[in-house]
Amino acid sequence: MEANKDILITMPVSRLLLKFSLPAIGGMIVNSLYNLMDRIFVGRIGGLAMTGIGLSLPFMMMLSAVSSLVGIGASALISIKLGENNKDEAKGLLGNAITLVTGLMLLMTLLGLIFKIPILKAFGASEATLPYAVDYMTVILYGAVFQGIGTGLVNVVRAAGHPVKSMVIVCVGTVINIILDPILIFTLDMGISGAAWATIIAQLVTSVMVLQHFLSKKSQIKIVMNKLKLRLVAIKSILSIGFAPFAMQLSSVVVSIISNNALKIYGGDAAIGAMTIINAVMVLFLMSAMGVTQGAAPIIGFNFGAKRFDRVKQVLKLELIAVSSICTITFILVQAFPVMLSGIFTSEPELIAKASTGMRLFLLMLPLISAQIVGASYFQAIGEAKKATFLGLLRQVFLLIPLLLILPHFLGLNGVWGAGTLSDLISSLIAIVSLKSAFNHLSKLENDYRSAHIIPLQQNIVI
Template sequence: MSNNELLRTEKIGKLLFKFSLPAIVGMLVNALYNVVDRMYIGWLGPLAMTGIGLSLPIMTLLMGLSMLVGIGSGSRISIRLGQNRKDDAEHILGNAVVLLILIMAGAMILGLTFKTPLLYLFGASEATIGFADEYLTVILIGAIFQGLGFGLTGVMRSEGSPKNAMYTMLIGAITNIVLDPVFIFAFHLGIRGAAIATIISQFVTTCLVLYHFRYGKSNLKLHRKNFKLDKNIIISILSIGMSPFFMQVAASIVTVVSNNALKANGGDIAIGAMTVINAIAIFFLMPIFGLNQGTQPIVGYNYGAKQFDRVKKALKLAIIAGTCFSTTGFLMTQFLTVPLIKIFNSDPELIAVATKGMRIFLVMLPVIGFQIISANYFQAVGKAPKAIFLSLLRQVIVLIPLLIILPQIYSLDGVWYAGPVADFSASLVTGIFLFNEMRHLDEPQV
């Protein structure tokens, strides 16, 4: 049975498991190598960890550009396959490859040109600028590999190859995990070595993805004729990809605002503590992102095929699973706080700051699974304006004002309080949007 037939006829529970498990495993491994990366860097000292935190806004922006094209094209491809328009799907794929190369090359040039003033804007001090600059320079040089590797892995899932996408991510992640200690310690390259290991792993991922679409057993193939950019295709990709892109841009802005609030109220150590908190949080959120990636082709295909009962069932099961993941993360971050922090650094001051911060900042984790899955639904069915609004709601409309206002009242605690207030508010509004959407699902507007 072909992947298209499976998407149309297979039981939703079984289908969700088949598509989501590889993505979840891949994302967990991706999270693991980020944890290992931060762990090794943490051994270089708390200020090295702060250097990573200062680099995060630009690294997040690079991820956002990858998602702009990767998720936008993946969503469109899923819908076109559901409409039995394979040639159109391959045209989208070809345009996506060229678009990723051009966008990431532009980001690399701009980033290398302005990185030093940007790092000071992000909260760097004379004690931390060296760590941040060393790491970020290498990451920017390899930006094209990140774009192609991450962006096209998502397309692999959308065109019906979730296992191959998982294996690709696994190989890239294992490469990074193996090379980290070699470059950091054996070659004595320190924080620059961690960045070099990351870029090499992204290069490996890119080679595997391009091989899959050119020579592998892909449902879609890369053809030179489809590399010619088409204005309508570009607009269709960007209109959907804008939602996750704006979410990443928002995350980048939040990091800048947060870093400056942390520096003003807690110094360099507070920035390092937030870097640890984010590294731990992302490990528990990655399975939800993987679940999203597995759900998207199911929802997108069946929405395009007008099988709305299957769309509803897939969404319901995904929300239940996502809530289970986020609740597990909540329990671990509340009751295993110190052991989790010590994985990254054993500095007593950093542990004290991060312990209090994590318990407050992540207290609303149980509702995040619902919010992420529900916002992704609107993206999967091509309703870009709603998807963009819900993506920006937590990280711009609510969180940024809170990060500015609350520290004025509560000092460093105000930074921690901002997280749960924003999480709860965004989840409540998303629930209202989703309830209204389900009532009118039989009247799609594409």
């Protein structure tokens, strides 16, 4: 641990950022492949099947939000308890997390199976796309508990000091999903439900690996039967810490529902399929940017706490350059090759045409959104949760939702694509102003700290 502290404060920031970011980038990309492979293979079934996945996406995002609510909340608290060498409390939190996420996911499964048809219709399903969405979502619901344990509690594996093991677990699940997708969809002729079965089988394996880890000798904390009983204090603590990422993901669900309905009205079922493709392309490229911010966060947080504001500024500048480069390269590819990128997911001319046009318009501000990504991550890293939450919700909640409700009335389908562009522009400009203010604040803190310590430092030298 002391060696890690020395590295964080002495290693050149460029090397340090690479050291922390590359594994994070790898993990983010691997994690995104789960849903990406489903879209690629399902796209070969047909445009309606692709739309079926798009209609199921809001509910899948809700499952992911619940996983994050428990997983991120528990992992943060367990890290603190392990830092305090309080392994008994850590075991109690682990047990409560397992029971809580299992119970919540079973509840989500029950409600989803009972109300899946009205839910999917509310999400924008038509008579043509409803059967595909029902087939996909039904199977996904069967495996909701596996998602909760596998993708939620893998955060606890990482927090308990096993980052490589957590990445291996995610990689194994992804590889299994990729292998099973073509076998179940095409060889066994299971169609869209085959894609869903591939996903939940992969999640079953990851959940078994997570549980096996906490039963093994290598784990600092182990599953203990009498710790599985829920305690109100533990539940409150887990939910309070995990609420912020839960709220962020829940806002994405609301956006997805409003977006799907607008797309259905102004562009038909094919437009929903097109947005599914656009989101897949965006996730594929921007996971690298998110990996950079994940790698930079602990470096910024540690050096900010150590009063090394000069190093914080250096990391922040490099982070901005790296994320801006990724976003700009993605922008060039999207504008130059939208047909080729859309063709990865489907061969239907109408779907490719809609996805290509939508991609160019919806992602028009990609070079600017680096400020959003870096800004929210920076303020979270230095403990300014309100600013981080504001920047995180600014695009999705405060701008995109109203624009999705207003612009399509005047511009039709282009209004849906334009809502993404305009919300990106406004939120990015606000983020740029916030980051400029952050740099000025860091410079002031650096000057104040040097002024306060220059006299004692000179006295020490004289002595």
